Amino acid sequence: MIYIGIDLGGTNIAVGAVDESGKIIGEFSTKTFAQRPYQEIIRDMAFCIGKILNNLHMTEDDIASIGIGIPGVADQKTERVIFCTNLGWHDIPLGEELRKYYNKPIHIDNDATVAGYAEYVAGVSKGTDSSVFLTLGTGVGGGIVINGKPWSGFHGIGSEIGHTTIKTDGVECTCGNKGCAERYCSASAIIRMAKEALAGGAESSILERARGDIDRINAKIVIDCAKEGDAVAVRVFNEYARNLAVTINNVADTIDPEIIVLGGGVSHAGQFLLDAIQRHIPSLQLYKTLPYPRICLASLGNEAGIIGAAMLGR
Amino acid sequence: MIYIGIDLGGTNIAVGAVDESGKIIGEFSTKTFAQRPYQEIIRDMAFCIGKILNNLHMTEDDIASIGIGIPGVADQKTERVIFCTNLGWHDIPLGEELRKYYNKPIHIDNDATVAGYAEYVAGVSKGTDSSVFLTLGTGVGGGIVINGKPWSGFHGIGSEIGHTTIKTDGVECTCGNKGCAERYCSASAIIRMAKEALAGGAESSILERARGDIDRINAKIVIDCAKEGDAVAVRVFNEYARNLAVTINNVADTIDPEIIVLGGGVSHAGQFLLDAIQRHIPSLQLYKTLPYPRICLASLGNEAGIIGAAMLGR
Numbered sequence: 202m203i204y205i206g207i208d209l210g211g212t213n214i215a216v217g218a219v220d221e222s223g224k225i226i227g228e229f230s231t232k233t234f235a236q237r238p239y240q241e242i243i244r245d246m247a248f249c250i251g252k253i254l255n256n257l258h259m260t261e262d263d264i265a266s267i268g269i270g271i272p273g274v275a276d277q278k279t280e281r282v283i284f285c286t287n288l289g290w291h292d293i294p295l296g297e298e299l300r301k302y303y304n305k306p307i308h309i310d311n312d313a314t315v316a317g318y319a320e321y322v323a324g325v326s327k328g329t330d331s332s333v334f335l336t337l338g339t340g341v342g343g344g345i346v347i348n349g350k351p352w353s354g355f356h357g358i359g360s361e362i363g364h365t366t367i368k369t370d371g372v373e374c375t376c377g378n379k380g381c382a383e384r385y386c387s388a389s390a391i392i393r394m395a396k397e398a399l400a401g402g403a404e405s406s407i408l409e410r411a412r413g414d415i416d417r418i419n420a421k422i423v424i425d426c427a428k429e430g431d432a433v434a435v436r437v438f439n440e441y442a443r444n445l446a447v448t449i450n451n452v453a454d455t456i457d458p459e460i461i462v463l464g465g466g467v468s469h470a471g472q473f474l475l476d477a478i479q480r481h482i483p484s485l486q487l488y489k490t491l492p493y494p495r496i497c498l499a500s501l502g503n504e505a506g507i508i509g510a511a512m513l514g515r
Numbered sequence: 516m517i518y519i520g521i522d523l524g525g526t527n528i529a530v531g532a533v534d535e536s537g538k539i540i541g542e543f544s545t546k547t548f549a550q551r552p553y554q555e556i557i558r559d560m561a562f563c564i565g566k567i568l569n570n571l572h573m574t575e576d577d578i579a580s581i582g583i584g585i586p587g588v589a590d591q592k593t594e595r596v597i598f599c600t601n602l603g604w605h606d607i608p609l610g611e612e613l614r615k616y617y618n619k620p621i622h623i624d625n626d627a628t629v630a631g632y633a634e635y636v637a638g639v640s641k642g643t644d645s646s647v648f649l650t651l652g653t654g655v656g657g658g659i660v661i662n663g664k665p666w667s668g669f670h671g672i673g674s675e676i677g678h679t680t681i682k683t684d685g686v687e688c689t690c691g692n693k694g695c696a697e698r699y700c701s702a703s704a705i706i707r708m709a710k711e712a713l714a715g716g717a718e719s720s721i722l723e724r725a726r727g728d729i730d731r732i733n734a735k736i737v738i739d740c741a742k743e744g745d746a747v748a749v750r751v752f753n754e755y756a757r758n759l760a761v762t763i764n765n766v767a768d769t770i771d772p773e774i775i776v777l778g779g780g781v782s783h784a785g786q787f788l789l790d791a792i793q794r795h796i797p798s799l800q801l802y803k804t805l806p807y808p809r810i811c812l813a814s815l816g817n818e819a820g821i822i823g824a825a826m827l828g829r
Contacts, residue, residue: 274802284802331669343769347661354771355645356806364801365765369682369699369758378764378799385683444683450692451679455657455769457668485692487678488588488598492670
């Protein structure tokens with residue numbers, strides 16, 4: 202039997218067939234073209250599944266279940282997508298529509314939850330008792346696994362760690378709240394902080410790398426400059442790491458998982474990021490001498506979306 | 516069979532025998548006298564158990580297990596108390612010592628976790644899928660129940676919601692961090708904020724109630740004055756409720772339990788408190804139109820410590 206995993210994004214629909222151990226054995230992708238009617242997008246999911254079955258010389262009977270990771274919130278009981286801002290989806294009967302093509306058990310969950318679950322099944326948090334996954338990208342997503350199961354909360358609105366408040370009355374967030382972790386711990390936060398730091402006209406290689414155009418600054422440029430010791434970039438990155446350490450420490454004080462896994466674009470800063478975070482943890486830690494969750498980098502990269510979604514049905 | 520529950524506090528050792536349903540059927544207490552050697556305190560726990568057995572005409576054979584709620588952190592595997600600041604305990608072999616008197620299965624957990632579990636077994640969160648309990652007293656404690664089991668984290672340092680940061684670089688906390696929820700959501704926070712508000716010499720009935728002595732101000736006085744419409748007290752209480760709503764919303768965004776239960780001294784403000792919190796939730800909420808955890812008052816009062824500790828062994 203195979204498990205189908207679908208990573209539904211604003212740009213691509215990535216579909217894979219995954220075996221029992223969490224290994225991808227077949228893959229097919231297509232563009233999302235998010236403006237289309239949802240029926241067409243879901244039809245293309247089915248089309249990708251068919252392509253994979255063909256390539257593997259398998260049939261529908263070989264499929265155990267279909268899992269879908271969405272950049273939004275789903276109701277797992279009704280199999281409907283409640284919100285999916287990037288796609289403009291609102292209360293979409295994803296399960297019902299997909300079942301027109303493949304009548305299989307269907308599982309839908311948030312993409313960060315799914316990626317965290319993938320790391321638990323086949324990645325860096327494999328075999329752990331509990332884990333929390335944080336994606337550090339344009340926004341900040343969260344995925345919680347407790348006792349081997351993804352935990353999205355009772356109402357499905359949990360693990361949204363990017364929207365917990367770390368600075369009451371701080372920077373305004375797209376969600377309407379102020380001071381959300383996302384405003385301080387995302388790649389976008391690094392860009393904002395770098396622009397603020399440069400606004401005063403300070404000397405920095407950041408602007409050089411961005412070819413003199415402040416709007417070309419991205420998180421990678423700032424991190425690269427920080428690695429090379431550029432004073433402004435070091436200050437910005439240090440401030441970023443402090444905020445991320447606050448968010449991580451809040452996860453430790455609340456859930457205290459065995460491991461906290463960092464994924465998404467900023468996590469490519471690697472050991473440089475981990476070292477910076479660890480410098481700030483001691484000042485935040487409640488019980489200084491007790492064991493603390495391990496903080497690690499994600500290991501599966503882009504495959505996490507497919508693997509985690511597929512494994513929801515295992 | 517009966518379950519023994521011990522609520523170990525800095526002032527009292529409260530011991531009870533609890534039946535399968537979570538009802539206390541016998542009780543005996545004694546003073547802690549925390550400065551004594553730990554062996555004497557634990558001997559007194561055993562003494563209280565003996566008294567209860569006598570009163571119930573029962574013997575040691577009737578005891579299924581013994582549970583202890585401590586104001587600190589325990590290692591459940593080694594049955595040792597790692598920290599217990601109020602008692603000055605540090606790495607105390609509580610299980611081993613108590614077993615000298617009663618050789619029964621022993622369970623030790625944090626007092627807020629235990630109180631939250633009691634509400635799940637026999638109180639307001641009975642029958643729920645998941646709950647988070649917050650004690651609003653001198654400090655702020657937290658207790659998490661997921662899938663019917665208390666969750667204190669992988670390393671036992673979780674559910675310390677009072678020490679999550681809600682204002683990075685805010686008011687200094689006793690734990691060494693700054694901006695902890697405890698500094699803004701405890702009874703002590705109400706007192707601090709009232710003193711700050713009165714420092715400018717503003718007219719208020721708070722000082723009157725405290726017989727002109729700023730050091731007699733307590734949370735109840737401030738809340739009573741707020742209920743009567745005193746301008747300073749209303750401002751302080753509103754600010755307090757906002758901070759508490761931020762902390763509650765962080766719990767919703769992270770764990771999203773079915774229910775969030777408020778206990779401890781400040782929760783005696785009752786509906787007045789719940790109404791004030793609910794006024795602030797909409798501005799913090801991520802998905803405005805989706806269901807949100809119910810926010811309720813604890814129902815068991817002081818008995819929660821005994822009941823929850825006893826039920827750890829059920």
